Amino acid sequence: MPTGPWEKRQVLMVVKAYPNPEDEYGEACCTAGVDDDDNWIRIWPIPFRDLRPDQKFKKWQWITATVRKSNDPRPESHELQPDTIVLGDVVDTKRAWTKRLAVLAPHYVKSVEELQEMQKNGAQTMGTIRPREVLAFVIEERDDPNWKAVQAAQLNQQGLFTAPKLALERIPYKFSYRFTCDDDKCKTIHKLQILDWEVAEAYRSWREVRTRRLGSRDALEVLAGASGQGPHLQFRQLHQIPRQIWDRRNRVPTKARATRRQLSERTTCQPAKI
Numbered sequence: 001m002p003t004g005p006w007e008k009r010q011v012l013m014v015v016k017a018y019p020n021p022e023d024e025y026g027e028a029c030c031t032a033g034v035d036d037d038d039n040w041i042r043i044w045p046i047p048f049r050d051l052r053p054d055q056k057f058k059k060w061q062w063i064t065a066t067v068r069k070s071n072d073p074r075p076e077s078h079e080l081q082p083d084t085i086v087l088g089d090v091v092d093t094k095r096a097w098t099k100r101l102a103v104l105a106p107h108y109v110k111s112v113e114e115l116q117e118m119q120k121n122g123a124q125t126m127g128t129i130r131p132r133e134v135l136a137f138v139i140e141e142r143d144d145p146n147w148k149a150v151q152a153a154q155l156n157q158q159g160l161f162t163a164p165k166l167a168l169e170r171i172p173y174k175f176s177y178r179f180t181c182d183d184d185k186c187k188t189i190h191k192l193q194i195l196d197w198e199v200a201e202a203y204r205s206w207r208e209v210r211t212r213r214l215g216s217r218d219a220l221e222v223l224a225g226a227s228g229q230g231p232h233l234q235f236r237q238l239h240q241i242p243r244q245i246w247d248r249r250n251r252v253p254t255k256a257r258a259t260r261r262q263l264s265e266r267t268t269c270q271p272a273k274i
């Protein structure tokens with residue numbers, strides 16, 4: 001698929017995944033957001049840790065940047081010129097997440113199944129999904145807890161114009177949710193991995209606490225407990241909407257509150273096979 005023309009776009013960034021080794025930049029992270037015309041935009045790769053401090057956007061922050069449709073066949077996939085990023089306003093959480101939920105509202109799909117159907121038709125590969133029930137927060141040790149040799153070599157590349165930075169750590173665990181969709185078409189239990197940068201940071205943070213007073217397994221259980229307080233998973237990304245706010249805004253019956261969460265699905269950030 002040919003690339004599109006470069007153009008300046010305004011995008012509200014709502015997804016930031018943990019970085020991965022990448023050829024061009026040594027490492028890069030996948031991000032995604034909604035533009036000012038309400039279109040999903042997946043942006044990959046972004047050498048986030050090499051950006052200037054005045055370009056490092058937060059989640060829920062508007063940016064202006066020069067982007068173009070990448071050659072990845074998925075309709076939302078774009079690439080970006082990193083040196084063109086200009087930071088804008090951060091969308092706040094005031095009045096019970098009114099502004100943030102308004103951004104997400106047009107993007108709900110009924111189920112993973114429906115999104116998979118849309119993906120098959122080439123129409124859409126990103127969306128927000130409301131689960132009927134969240135069954136488990138799953139923590140698994142990776143079979144490959146260290147970077148592979150080729151990945152380590154990619155990470156060791158040092159850009160000519162970038163400042164030295166700490167080595168990118170391979171997080172030795174995978175974190176996932178098991179859930180069913182709030183749709184009668186849902187016939188299975190889904191398991192989606194959480195790729196959120198903040199989950200990796202939560203793990204690192206609790207591990208540091210553990211070195212002072214907790215055991216490793218305790219630290220992970222604390223992380224699991226925190227996620228049970230009512231996370232908002234969006235594109236496998238945790239947004240910490242307090243559960244009572246989410247339930248109130250969506251009029252969830254009291255009985256369902258213990259299990260109702262907001263999750264969503266996206267396909268991987270790596271370019272799809274063409």
Ligand SMILES: [Zn+2]
Nearest residue numbers: 111112181186
């Ligand atoms: Zn389903």
